[in-house]
Amino acid sequence: MVALGAAGYGYFWVHHPLIPAGGQPIDFAVKPGSSVRGTGQQIEASGIPVNPLMFALLARFSGKSGRLKAGNYTLKPETTPLGLIEQLVRGELAQESLVVIEGWTFRQMRQAVNAHPALRHDTVNLGDNELMAKVSSDYKVPEGMFFPDTYLFAKGSSDLQIFKRAHALMLKHMDDEWARRDPAVPYKNRYEALIMASIIEKETGQAGERDMIAAVFVNRLKRGMLLQTDPTVIYGMGDKFQGNIRKRDLETDTPYNTYTRPGLPPTPISLPGAASMAAAVNPTKTDVLYFVSRGDGTSHFSNNLNDHNRAVNKYQRQQ
Structure with a gap:
């Protein structure tokens, strides 16, 4: 019994x-x-x-x-x-997740990684250059080199593995989009395409306009026009930017000021997503050279300066 x-x-x-x-x-x-x-x-x-x-x-x-x-x-x-x-x-380990947002800077990504309680913080005391040395043998500057996505990991995983995975995924997207590029785009290599994608990411208000935004900047590059994009100026200002961009900021030269320097900035200015990367290498075939916000999240595009100035008066100065 x-x-x-x-x-x-x-x-x-x-x-x-x-x-x-x-x-x-x-x-x-x-x-x-x-x-x-x-x-x-x-x-x-x-x-x-x-x-x-x-x-x-x-x-x-x-x-x-x-x-x-x-x-x-x-x-x-x-x-x-x-x-x-x-x-x-x-081995069904506890799954955690880290979301890296499209358009974040690398600095914002590091802050999110460092703040995640489920990661083991092996890189927290490393400088950006030291971190890149552990992640990549080809690139020294981290900006733009990590793909924005949702990363799943086992609780207690090293944060270095997140950086390695995000970097490897970005390299794959760079290779894939470069292979699919329009032969007419004016980039020397896939890194320049990534720089453009990072600008498009920061400038796009409506997802449906991404290819048109790309067309404006690609057309300006081809004609030797200044890109004149505010997000690059803001990036170059660093901690000096306090939420408002002024005329003197547009006139103050930095390596990222596309109002004072021709061509692309020296590095990406954000972590671009797949859609911006695709737009950078296959922009809409159009002659647009300007765009201005309508104030509702959409943009008005123009082929010449006169039309653009009229649009600025209509959508910006009257507001």
Whole structure:
């Protein structure tokens, strides 16, 4: 009877949820090199009501004691001890996410990475140049070199892996878009295309106008006209920018002031997304050279300066 009772309890325990429905998930960690019994003890110490001895017996009897993987996990409600062991065998680590926004600067990306509580901050004390040395052998300046996306990672992962993944993904997008480029675009290489994409990213208010914005800047480059784009000026001002751009800012020369210097700025000014990268290498085929905001998020495009000045009077100065 005692043996029968023990067997009944064992069957009940194996198939009974460790956290009932409606309960809160519980995070736990298993250290590398842990024994089966030690694994059960670490799980119990995290607040999960698992008996380490019963856990070890179940792992051994199921033939999976040697396949449990270390790492950071989250136990969800309604998971049974058997389900827990399966989770450890599959290595279903706790998933976290970091969202890198299109149009962010690299500085903003670093701030988001440094502030994420689930990452291990191995790069926090590295300068930008030191970080790039660990990430890339070809590029020294980090601006624009990381693709904006949502990155999933196991809790406790190194932040360096996020930077490496984002950089590798950006290189792939650069290669893909460069291979699909219109032969008429005036760039020497894929890096110049990336610089243009970063400008388009910052200038576009409506997604549907992205290709037209690209056309304005590409046409101006081809004609040797100044790009005259405010976001490059703002980027060049750095911490001096306080929310308003003034006439004297447009006249103050910096390497990024496209009102005073011809051609593209020396580096990207933001992290461009896929749509801006595509627009940079395949802009709309049109003669537009100017655009001005209508004040509602859309832009008015013009082929000549007279039409542009009239649009400025209509949409800007009257406001």
